Amino acid sequence: MAKRIKVGVIGLGWPGREHLKGYLKSARAEVVAVCDANEELAGNIAKEHDIPSVYADHKVMFKASDVEAVSVCLPNFLHAPVTLDALRAGRHVICEKPPALDARQARRMADAAKKGGLTLMYALCQRFTGAAKLVKDYVDKGELGEIYFGRAVYHRRRGIPLGTGAWFTDKKRSGGGALIDIGVHALDCAWWMMGSPKPVSVSGSAYHKFADVLPKGTHFDVDDSAFGLIRFDSGATLILECSWALNLSGGSVTQIAGTKGGVEMNPLKILTERDGVQVDITPHVPDADAFGGQTDHFLACVQTGRTPLMGAEEGVRLMQMLDGIYKSAATGREVRIK
Ligand SMILES: NC(=O)c1ccc[n+]([C@@H]2O[C@H](COP(=O)([O-])OP(=O)(O)OC[C@H]3O[C@@H](n4cnc5c(N)ncnc54)[C@H](O)[C@@H]3O)[C@@H](O)[C@H]2O)c1
Known part of the structure; x- marks a missing residue:
């Protein structure tokens, strides 16, 4: 088995917590950080699952932590800017649905992933x-x-x-x-x-x-x-x-x-x-555990470089x-x- 990928979850509403559950169950992942503007929520979740680092700001997380891949589980208007920040900081991303506010944003996200040679997947869990x-x-x-x-x-x-x-x-x-x-x-x-x-x-x-x-x-x-x-x-x-x-x-x-x-x-x-x-x-x-299957598939793509089932270009079309x-x-x- 390839080495575990260091992951972080940004945004800890219901879907963020589902992504986290998936990672905690996966042999491919080591959860090293969680991030939410509500620091108390993030702190409690980190404590519950023994996650070493807690952040309120994703940019600080990208500077301070060795996280390699992140779930972006934030309100829709933050999908593009936070995904772009992550990709520009060299992190692989799985971003919640919808991919972005519009196709122009999704295009920029796809281009940034391609430029960085990074995995960008969208979380359309019904495929799983x-x-x-x-x-x-x-x-x-x-x-x-x-x-x-x-x-x-x-x-x-x-x-x-x-x-x-x-x-x-x-x-x-x-x-x-x-x-x-x-x-x-x-x-x-x-x-x-x-x-x-x-x-x-x-x-x-x-x-x-x-x-x-x-x-x-x-x-x-x-x-x-x-x-x-x-x-x-x-x-x-x-x-x-x-x-x-x-x-x-x-x-x-x-x-x-x-x-x-x-x-x-x-x-x-x-x-x-x-x-x-x-x-x-x-x-x-x-x-089937659709969320668990989805995050595991994302990690498998990060490990192998395979294009994900719901990748950057499909996000633009959608x-x-x-x-x-x-x-x-x-x-x-x-x-x-x-
Ligand atoms: N796949 C699914 O079935 C499913 C279900 C529900 C929601 N979603 C998607 O998930 C995303 C989040 O939805 P939600 O229901 O959790 O929303 P929410 O408003 O309930 O929760 C969002 C979380 O993000 C945090 N947050 C907001 N701004 C932040 C910032 N700048 N930095 C860090 N944390 C920040 C909030 O504190 C909150 O904990 C949306 O895009 C939504 O479409 C997907």
């Missing part, structure tokens, strides 16, 4: 569930034929997050609402299962209808639901629906359809045909699709993606 891996295996082995349609749905009937200092509902700090927060998970998972084709055009709508469910005085200038249609250079089409608040039942659905078969998830069903008979398979996939839906929603026109 047992069901997602099984479906991708069916696709990669050609068992569903040519995939030409995908549908990604992630609805909450009511569930608008606020975060520390209510950043989720503030466009300057979040980049957007339901679409960039949870639509990104649904879109990424379906797009990946379709083989990550190159997007060429996007149409979308976004709505803002539920200000009254938030505490009085909350700054709220983002979408609480959004819908999109994306066309790919392969000729395939993907439809996305997502909401933080919508008068429909909550839940998520991922569907992909190909020339030989299709898949529906939540619950998982594989639709095939055998000798003219339609056959539905309902696999019993054991639960942001181009989200930007396209927002732009189309604002202009009422289809948006081309170069």
Whole structure:
């Protein structure tokens, strides 16, 4: 086994603590530092897990510590600047979703990783569930034929997050609402299962209808639901629906359809045909530790130099699709993606 990688986690909200759990379980990692603006929180977590160094400022951490790889689990507006600081300081990065506030930032992050010869991965944990891996295996082995349609749905009937200092509902700090927060998970998972084709055009709508469910005085200038249609250079089409608040039942659905078969998830069903008979398979996939699998994959990529499952260039494409839906929603026109 290669030597353990010295890791640090920046931002210790729920996802940051999930990354930390993954590292603590991994034989590839030695957790040497945690960093959070809330020093008391960081101090308590460090004490609980015997982590030697605690920082309130990531720049101080990069100067003072020998950490080699970091998780960036901060509010969205900090993804690009902190990831760029880390890459410029020679550290490998796994950054939480969404990759950035927009595709231009994601481009700068990808360029910095390339320049430094460093691993940059984005944490789209739904790729690491047992069901997602099984479906991708069916696709990669050609068992569903040519995939030409995908549908990604992630609805909450009511569930608008606020975060520390209510950043989720503030466009300057979040980049957007339901679409960039949870639509990104649904879109990424379906797009990946379709083989990550190159997007060429996007149409979308976004709505803002539920200000009254938030505490009085909350700054709220983002979408609480959004819908999109994306066309790919392969000729395939993907439809996305997502909401933080919508008068429909909550839940998520991922569907992909190909020339030989299709898949529906939540619950998982594989639709095939055998000798003219339609056959539905309902696999019993054991639960996988998606966050643990994700951080372990990141470390394996750092050790081997392999491109991660959700790497820097895919992060740019994902942001181009989200930007396209927002732009189309604002202009009422289809948006081309170069
Ligand atoms: N993968 C998932 O399923 C998932 C789930 C929830 C959130 N997220 C993503 O994780 C990120 C963080 O979300 P969250 O829910 O933890 O937010 P949060 O507001 O609850 O927590 C963020 C943490 O970062 C700390 N912080 C803020 N500014 C800082 C700074 N400059 N330096 C150091 N620490 C700082 C805060 O003190 C806080 O502890 C977001 O990008 C969000 O989209 C991912």
